Every structure is written in C-alpha cells, then in structure tokens.
Amino acid sequence: MADLTPLPPDPVAPQGRPPGGRGFGIVLVALYALFALAATGRASYQLISEYSKAPVAYLLSALAAVIYLVATVALARDDRTSLRVARAAITVELVGVLVVGLLSYLAPSQFPDKTVWSHFGSGYGYVPLVLPVLGLLWLRRSRRP
Amino acid sequence: MPNYPEGVLSWLTVAVLVVAALYGVVALVHVVRDTIVDDRLLLTAVALELLLLAQVVVGVVLGLHTTRDFEAPVFYAYLGTLPLVPPFVTFLALKDKTRWAMGVVAGSAVVIAVFLARLTQMWTLNG
Numbered sequence: 306m307a308d309l310t311p312l313p314p315d316p317v318a319p320q321g322r323p324p325g326g327r328g329f330g331i332v333l334v335a336l337y338a339l340f341a342l343a344a345t346g347r348a349s350y351q352l353i354s355e356y357s358k359a360p361v362a363y364l365l366s367a368l369a370a371v372i373y374l375v376a377t378v379a380l381a382r383d384d385r386t387s388l389r390v391a392r393a394a395i396t397v398e399l400v401g402v403l404v405v406g407l408l409s410y411l412a413p414s415q416f417p418d419k420t421v422w423s424h425f426g427s428g429y430g431y432v433p434l435v436l437p438v439l440g441l442l443w444l445r446r447s448r449r450p
Numbered sequence: 451m452p453n454y455p456e457g458v459l460s461w462l463t464v465a466v467l468v469v470a471a472l473y474g475v476v477a478l479v480h481v482v483r484d485t486i487v488d489d490r491l492l493l494t495a496v497a498l499e500l501l502l503l504a505q506v507v508v509g510v511v512l513g514l515h516t517t518r519d520f521e522a523p524v525f526y527a528y529l530g531t532l533p534l535v536p537p538f539v540t541f542l543a544l545k546d547k548t549r550w551a552m553g554v555v556a557g558s559a560v561v562i563a564v565f566l567a568r569l570t571q572m573w574t575l576n577g
Binding site: 327328329330331332334335338339342346350353354 | 523524527531534538539542546548550551553554557558561
C-alpha cells in the first residue's frame with residue numbers, strides 16, 4: 306500500500322548553496338559553453354572540409370568538442386548525477402589536454418594543424434589547460450554532504 | 451555584377467563594437483555596485499542583439515556577392531555564433547543574481563569584440 310501521508314516539510318531542504326547563486330560555478334558554465342562552441346565549430350569544419358589532412362588531430366578535435374559539450378550541460382544542470390558526469394568529463398579533458406599537448410611537441414607530424422588541445426592550448430591562451438584544473442577544484446569544493 | 455556597398459559591413463562593425471563596449475561598461479558598473487539586471491542592461495542587450503542580427507544578414511548577403519577570397523565557412527560560423535552570446539549570458543544573469551554572473555556578462559562583451567576582430571581579419575585579409 307502506498308503511504309499517502311504528506312511528508313512533513315524538510316527544514317533543511319532546499320539543499321546546497323545559499324540562494325545567492327552558485328558563484329564561480331556560473332563562470333565555469335560560461336567558459337565551458339564558449340569552448341564547447343569553439344571546439345564544435347573547429348572540429349566540424351576540419352572533419353567536413355579537410356579530414357584527410359590530419360585525421361588523428363581532427364578526430365581529437367571532435368572528441369574535445371564532445372567532452373566540452375557534455376561538461377557544459379552537466380555543470381549547468383548541477384544535480385548530483387550531473388556533477389558526477391561533469392567530474393568524469395573534466396577528468397578526461399585534463400588527460401586529453403596533457404596527452405595531446407605533449408604529443409603535439411613530441412610528434413608534430415601528426416598535428417600539422419592546430420586542435421584546441423595542441424601545445425597545451427597555447428592557441429587559446431592556455432585556457433584549455435587551466436579550465437579542467439579549475440573545474441575539478443570547483444567540483445571538489447562544491448561537493449555536498 | 452551589381453556593386454554591393456561593402457562599406458556597410460565596416461560601419462555596422464563599428465556600431466556593434468560601440469554598443470558592445472557600452473554593454474560591457476553597463477555590466478561592469480553592475481559588477482562594481484553588486485546590483486542585478488536592470489532595464490538599462492536589458493535594453494543595451496537588445497540593441498546589441500539587433501545589430502548582431504543585422505550583421506548576419508549583411509554579412510551573408512555581401513559574402514554571397516563578393517569576389518573576395520575569404521574563409522567562407524569559418525566566417526559564417528563566427529557570424530552566426532555572435533547573436534547567440536547576448537541571450538545566453540543575459541539568461542545566466544537573470545537566473546543567477548550574483549556578481550559572478552554579471553562578470554560573465556561583462557566578459558561576454560570582450561568575447562564579442564574578439565570575435566568581431568577575427569571576422570574583420572577574415573574579411574579583409576585577402577580583400
């Protein structure tokens with residue numbers, strides 16, 4: 306039998322941050338949205354018009370775009386599951402920017418054209434390198450009890 | 451081939467830059483005073499948005515009729531992306547009434563200026 310007694314109002318709900326908003330989290334959402342846009346644009350252009358020139362780099366561009374999109378949506382949604390998704394996406398992003406950044410120096414022949422992540426994101430003011438670090442720190446700080 | 455007045459684009463770009471700068475300043479005042487979205491900011495956003503939409507129309511029309519050798523796909527992508535910026539950041543600032551969100555609005559003015567610079571670069575590089 307379903308219990309139809311209404312639940313007493315929970316004195317501690319709504320959980321989470323004060324009603325002031327989510328602070329720096331909103332800046333993260335905006336930055337991730339910007340990079341999702343930039344990476345998607347760059348990847349689709351590269352894949353459509355010059356795929357054969359550097360398939361590895363361009364597929365990585367596409368991967369970066371997908372990860373930025375996922376991270377943007379997850380950060381914006383801001384519920385428990387989404388934050389877990391965001392943490393996973395941002396971790397992959399950090400690994401990606403480190404590996405691709407390193408490879409673009411070690412094996413430049415595979416990266417004749419820039420991706421968002423090559424040279425640790427130097428073409429984007431190293432924001433792609435800083436962003437995942439900020440993202441992970443933020444997720445760590447905003448973890449709920 | 452009709453002679454399309456390409457100067458319209460540069461005048462429009464100047465107008466967008468001026469209004470974007472105004473938008474950035476208005477947002478910055480809000481950041482400093484820690485105040486929330488008001489009519490002045492919204493009206494500036496609307497003006498900016500209308501100019502950006504006008505720029506899309508003019509940019510596409512001129513792009514289709516020009517003999518310039520420019521990176522058309524990237525140019526159109528930037529052109530089409532710009533009008534998305536003011537509604538997005540305004541939405542953020544309406545939902546999240548903190549200095550941080552207002553800071554994003556102020557920052558978006560800089561992003562718009564950078565996009566405009568890239569657009570102008572693409573348009574004039576091989577012209």
